Amino acid sequence: AEPAVVPAVESTADAIATMEIRGAATIADAAAAALATQAEESRVETPAAFRRGLRAAARTLYETRPTAVSLPNALRYVLRGADGDTVGELRASTIDRAESFRRDLEHARETLGGIGANRLRDGDVVLTHCHSTDALACVEAALEDGTALEAIVKETRPRKQGHITAAQLREWGVPVTLIVDGAARRYLDAADHVLVGADSIAADGSVINKIGTSGLAVTARERGVPVMVAAQTIKLHPDTLTGHTVAIETRDEREVLSDEERASLRSSDAPDGSAGEPGSEGGLTVENPAFDVTPPRYVDAIVTERGQFPPESIVTLMRELFGDTTDEPWAE
Ligand code: RUB
Numbered sequence: 001a002e003p004a005v006v007p008a009v010e011s012t013a014d015a016i017a018t019m020e021i022r023g024a025a026t027i028a029d030a031a032a033a034a035l036a037t038q039a040e041e042s043r044v045e046t047p048a049a050f051r052r053g054l055r056a057a058a059r060t061l062y063e064t065r066p067t068a069v070s071l072p073n074a075l076r077y078v079l080r081g082a083d084g085d086t087v088g089e090l091r092a093s094t095i096d097r098a099e100s101f102r103r104d105l106e107h108a109r110e111t112l113g114g115i116g117a118n119r120l121r122d123g124d125v126v127l128t129h130c131h132s133t134d135a136l137a138c139v140e141a142a143l144e145d146g147t148a149l150e151a152i153v154k155e156t157r158p159r160k161q162g163h164i165t166a167a168q169l170r171e172w173g174v175p176v177t178l179i180v181d182g183a184a185r186r187y188l189d190a191a192d193h194v195l196v197g198a199d200s201i202a203a204d205g206s207v208i209n210k211i212g213t214s215g216l217a218v219t220a221r222e223r224g225v226p227v228m229v230a231a232q233t234i235k236l237h238p239d240t241l242t243g244h245t246v247a248i249e250t251r252d253e254r255e256v257l258s259d260e261e262r263a264s265l266r267s268s269d270a271p272d273g274s275a276g277e278p279g280s281e282g283g284l285t286v287e288n289p290a291f292d293v294t295p296p297r298y299v300d301a302i303v304t305e306r307g308q309f310p311p312e313s314i315v316t317l318m319r320e321l322f323g324d325t326t327d328e329p330w331a332e
Pocket residue numbers: 022023024025026068129130131132133134135161196197198199209210230290
């Protein structure tokens with residue numbers, strides 16, 4: 001029988017899937033913490049069963065959301081550190097490894113913030129999309145340096161993560177102008193930087209981030225506003241070194257159109273207006289991709305904890321940090 005995945009891992013996986021826990025770095029942090037809990041609470045008696053349980057926990061976490069590579073990168077890192085000949089040794093090494101991962105994640109964000117802050121000048125206006133802890137780390141570091149900033153915050157439909165960004169910026173005393181996504185071009189003339197995070201960065205320097213980022217970046221180029229991507233190296237997607245593409249998550253259409261809204265759109269005289277199940281009637285399709293791909297030519301700088309890179313040279317860093325090893329140690 002499959003050794004039990006402890007309940008805390010199941011609930012972390014649920015929280016990631018439902019986006020109670022969200023954002024690439026936060027997901028990675030929660031996944032590492034969950035593996036530590038698996039190690040702590042697993043009651044199996046043999047090292048082999050312990051390892052099987054850990055792999056099963058990692059699989060449960062891996063299967064939640066497909067786009068943020070920080071999740072498999074975190075799982076791989078922790079699983080590789082599970083070392084020992086007894087359950088006790090395995091437990092201790094897994095917990096240590098998860099803790100060091102989480103510490104590194106926090107340090108990387110702080111270091112990255114300091115580097116990103118160097119791009120920001122006193123009085124600058126940053127335009128943001130979605131909510132990114134890495135992007136906000138740059139703002140925080142700049143504020144700590146005494147740099148005054150203002151922000152234009154895109155709402156970010158359909159989940160409105162812009163509200164989280166706005167709340168954080170207000171807590172830091174940054175003046176915020178909240179706009180609907182469709183207003184972005186109109187407000188770009190007032191912005192000095194587009195500042196976003198990333199869920200994954202591909203070997204060619206493409207940036208995978210919240211849906212709407214690519215349109216924003218193209219428009220920013222047209223207006224001459226530089227696009228700055230804040231992404232610690234845990235966002236580098238090693239599979240893209242060998243030609244794989246990054247999976248783009250599609251989410252439930254009800255995030256875009258509720259069942260009630262759909263019902264109100266249903267026209268009795270439409271040719272195929274049969275009153276079927278919500279979502280099943282012909283003619284009206286709702287699509288809800290959560291992320292898009294911004295080509296490297298629209299990105300001015302990728303800011304990592306290892307320094308700032310033009311997108312075209314990120315591949316060098318990716319090889320150095322990840323090599324060609326893209327194994328899935330959680331596979332059965
Ligand atoms: C979040 C999102 C964020 C990145 C980076 O999408 O696109 O920009 O994950 O965030 P979602 P961070 O809300 O769908 O998870 O810098 O915090 O890792």
